[in-house]
Amino acid sequence: MKRVIFLYFGLWVSQVVVLSDLFASEATTTTQVHAGMVRIDGGSYQPLYKENGKARNVTVEPFFLDQFQVTNREFLLFVEQYPKWRANQVSPIFADQGYLSHLDSRSVSKQDNQPVTYVSWYAAMAYCKAQGKSLPSTEQWEFAAQANDISPLGIKSAKFKRKILDWYAKPATDPLPDVHDTEVNYWGVYGMHGVVWEQVSDFNSALVTGESRGDSALDKQLFCGSGATQAADPGDYAAFMRYALRSSYAAEYTLATMGFRCVKDR
Amino acid sequence: MKFLRSLFILILVFSPVTLANQLPASSVYHFDSAWMNQNSQTREIVELRGEARLVAFIYTYCEHTCPLIISKIKDVLHSLPRDLATRMPVTLITLDPVRDTPDQMKAYLLKNSLNEKQWEILTDNKEDIRVLSNLFGVKYKAMSKDELAHSNVITLLDADGVILSQLRGLNEDKKSLIDKIISSF
Numbered sequence: 001m002k003r004v005i006f007l008y009f010g011l012w013v014s015q016v017v018v019l020s021d022l023f024a025s026e027a028t029t030t031t032q033v034h035a036g037m038v039r040i041d042g043g044s045y046q047p048l049y050k051e052n053g054k055a056r057n058v059t060v061e062p063f064f065l066d067q068f069q070v071t072n073r074e075f076l077l078f079v080e081q082y083p084k085w086r087a088n089q090v091s092p093i094f095a096d097q098g099y100l101s102h103l104d105s106r107s108v109s110k111q112d113n114q115p116v117t118y119v120s121w122y123a124a125m126a127y128c129k130a131q132g133k134s135l136p137s138t139e140q141w142e143f144a145a146q147a148n149d150i151s152p153l154g155i156k157s158a159k160f161k162r163k164i165l166d167w168y169a170k171p172a173t174d175p176l177p178d179v180h181d182t183e184v185n186y187w188g189v190y191g192m193h194g195v196v197w198e199q200v201s202d203f204n205s206a207l208v209t210g211e212s213r214g215d216s217a218l219d220k221q222l223f224c225g226s227g228a229t230q231a232a233d234p235g236d237y238a239a240f241m242r243y244a245l246r247s248s249y250a251a252e253y254t255l256a257t258m259g260f261r262c263v264k265d266r
Numbered sequence: 267m268k269f270l271r272s273l274f275i276l277i278l279v280f281s282p283v284t285l286a287n288q289l290p291a292s293s294v295y296h297f298d299s300a301w302m303n304q305n306s307q308t309r310e311i312v313e314l315r316g317e318a319r320l321v322a323f324i325y326t327y328c329e330h331t332c333p334l335i336i337s338k339i340k341d342v343l344h345s346l347p348r349d350l351a352t353r354m355p356v357t358l359i360t361l362d363p364v365r366d367t368p369d370q371m372k373a374y375l376l377k378n379s380l381n382e383k384q385w386e387i388l389t390d391n392k393e394d395i396r397v398l399s400n401l402f403g404v405k406y407k408a409m410s411k412d413e414l415a416h417s418n419v420i421t422l423l424d425a426d427g428v429i430l431s432q433l434r435g436l437n438e439d440k441k442s443l444i445d446k447i448i449s450s451f
Contacts, residue, residue, distance in 0.1 A: 093292055093293070093294065094296065121400065122397065122400070129393060202396065204396070204405045204406070205406060205408075250400075251397075251400035
């Protein structure tokens with residue numbers, strides 16, 4: 001009898017432990033922390049293009065974004081671990097000739113903390129996957145990029161829009177900065193504007209319309225000329241430039257001016 | 267001795283085993299990934315190797331184009347010599363991994379009278395689907411909860427996963443695709 005009671009007590013204790021574990025894990029999900037990432041509170045976001053003539057709002061769920069762009073050093077660590085992504089081993093369907101070409105004559109540590117460039121979309125996807133992360137969606141990236149230093153909706157300010165455009169107008173001949181030496185926005189994310197273009201997971205969703213009966217579903221409203229009449233905010237030229245870049249990009253391209261950072265959904 | 271060694275290397279390089287294992291540089295089967303079919307069986311992408319096949323991206327709730335893609339594929343198959351028409355494998359990839367469960371995919375094959383010996387639908391996580399869609403030059407985007415916009419592309423892969431021909435758009439003439447299929451067998 002004593003034994004039965006003891007067993008019963010044991011079961012009860014283990015149940016309590018399980019229950020308290022449950023509560024504990026619930027508590028950690030609400031205050032989840034990932035090293036090197038910041039939480040972007042969700043919200044509503046107005047994509048650049050209207051749908052059926054109407055500006056639309058998209059809800060962005062909260063997510064975690066890397067504070068910094070992935071650096072040369074971080075990417076090289078990944079490449080060491082996954083040899084199929086080495087410059088001399090990568091399959092040509094995953095990256096063009098330029099892949100990691102800037103690191104050939106690499107001076108030991110000078111470029112270590114610069115954002116990695118000359119990386120294809122496939123390689124960026126593989127890098128994020130290896131970290132248990134993924135590339136941000138267009139909506140996630142654009143949502144986080146609306147923030148200036150004091151407001152999540154800094155993009156509403158004409159001054160901030162002007163500043164982004166000035167950055168874009170700067171010729172890309174200067175060496176890239178250390179990722180830590182860039183401007184930080186409201187969320188604590190560094191270098192969203194003015195350093196390099198950044199990859200998004202669904203860049204190949206640009207130029208697709210709702211009219212999927214048409215042949216390749218190419219979006220006529222996005223072509224030159226009529227483009228601006230369909231935009232929700234025609235003053236946001238920088239968003240046009242990003243949109244244009246994405247829609248002309250192919251997943252194996254590697255560019256001197258394109259880097260990336262990763263996200264976690266929770 | 268040196269001669270023997272080079273002979274050995276030559277044999278190694280040109281042995282049938284090596285040739286069979288090495289994928290051509292432009293093969294989409296380089297994308298290491300594990301998919302799941304309508305019977306919940308795991309399908310490593312390299313398992314698709316060995317036979318030429320047709321590939322298209324769809325989702326089973328699709329009301330407008332996907333039925334047209336399917337009927338276009340059937341149309342292409344019907345234009346082939348009889349033995350080829352019934353044996354040419356067709357792989358469909360879902361663009362909606364959330365809603366297209368194996369059960370749903372299985373029901374779709376049944377509903378459209380698509381013989382499982384020839385037709386298969388594969389699903390995976392959304393990132394892998396993005397990667398594969400890019401390897402085929404397919405664009406897509408969620409328009410609402412129930413609708414996806416996507417390019418309409420039917421692709422012919424050779425036995426090693428190299429893209430031989432693509433029908434881009436449903437109004438394109440199927441003749442070039444059919445010629446390619448016949449000449450690749």
